[in-house]
């Protein structure tokens with residue numbers, strides 16, 4: 308594609324994503340479906356440009372106050388993902404001069420919002436939690452995430468898959484905390500790799516893998532993944548159960564559960580039972596009350612721990628939306644807890660970095676449920692032989708009560724988990 312046409316296309320995609328009517332990944336997929344002739348490199352340029360604009364929106368909007376031409380075009384020029392020479396061949400002389408002026412602005416001249424690129428309402432809660440780590444956190448949230456894979460240890464070994472990927476020209480290293488994880492350089496086309504086609508690997512952030520590990524499901528047990536979605540954690544749990552017992556994958560979205568089906572087929576698991584429920588108090592849930600060994604509640608949340616992958620969320624979420632989520636999280640955890648038999652384990656998890664969706668929910672649950680004992684997550688991870696377990700946790704009486712993963716410290720998405728045992 309000619310540089311001018313590619314820049315025009317980038318400006319159009321930037322315009323569409325900045326409408327914030329739909330998640331950015333859905334807008335990008337839709338754009339690609341509507342423009343089937345785009346090649347892989349053009350797609351990469353378009354997607355990365357739109358995502359860079361979302362990541363650095365406040366800075367770019369400030370810089371775009373000067374310059375001329377449509378605003379989306381100025382933003383696309385600032386965020387353009389590709390060689391500078393290539394970009395400049397698409398620009399007028401005026402635009403080239405303006406871009407040189409923008410490039411020359413020293414970071415020390417920028418106001419704080421133009422450096423952290425976060426909405427005001429998010430800055431205080433993050434500063435309160437990470438203190439001096441705030442700028443490292445803001446920087447890491449503005450970077451693209453690495454690609455993590457989970458090796459399906461039902462049918463493959465991590466070391467063998469690592470060798471197989473290396474042979475296919477995809478270097479990968481074992482992840483430091485999850486026993487199943489491989490971290491891959493760049494963004495290879497995984498669907499074409501045999502290990503993926505035969506279900507030996509799935510794409511999954513290392514933090515998500517740790518949530519499944521924390522549930523510690525055993526052979527032959529009855530387990531519920533309450534908010535299973537497209538089943539990322541379901542697959543990890545089912546493999547840890549060695550495809551035995553019964554694993555219910557519940558979700559209110561039949562559409563999301565549909566996306567689990569091809570993944571299940573690849574995985575070789577035969578113990579998973581997906582079922583759409585109407586809401587958290589569904590009859591199906593009532594029938595299983597008191598019968599389940601382990602329940603994972605991977606709750607619907609703000610997703611603010613995934614800003615590296617979903618930078619639009621910081622502009623689409625709001626304090627009001629968070630309040631609604633907190634009410635929903637409380638209700639789901641309450642209902643899901645009824646499923647457990649005495650001695651059973653409950654794990655509540657989010658991919659949020661806000662205390663009200665995390666410690667706030669966990670502490671309120673503990674206070675209202677004297678029949679559940681809060682477990683120390685640091686101690687559990689230690690037993691599970693997770694490297695540097697205490698460093699992954701914070702809070703509670705011991706200071707390691709909850710799992711608290713941060714992108715700038717652990718190179719995973721931001722995750723939270725709390726664990727309880729139902730008293731016998």
Ligand SMILES: C[S@@+](CC[C@H](N)C(=O)[O-])C[C@H]1O[C@@H](n2cnc3c(N)ncnc32)[C@H](O)[C@@H]1O
Pocket residue numbers: 515533534535536537538539540541557558559560563584586587605606607608639
């Ligand atoms: C964080 S996502 C789950 C991601 C999934 N566990 C995975 O690993 O891929 C939260 C899920 O909760 C589901 N959900 C929302 N409200 C629910 C409810 N009342 N009961 C059960 N699931 C619900 C959403 O449809 C969404 O799929």
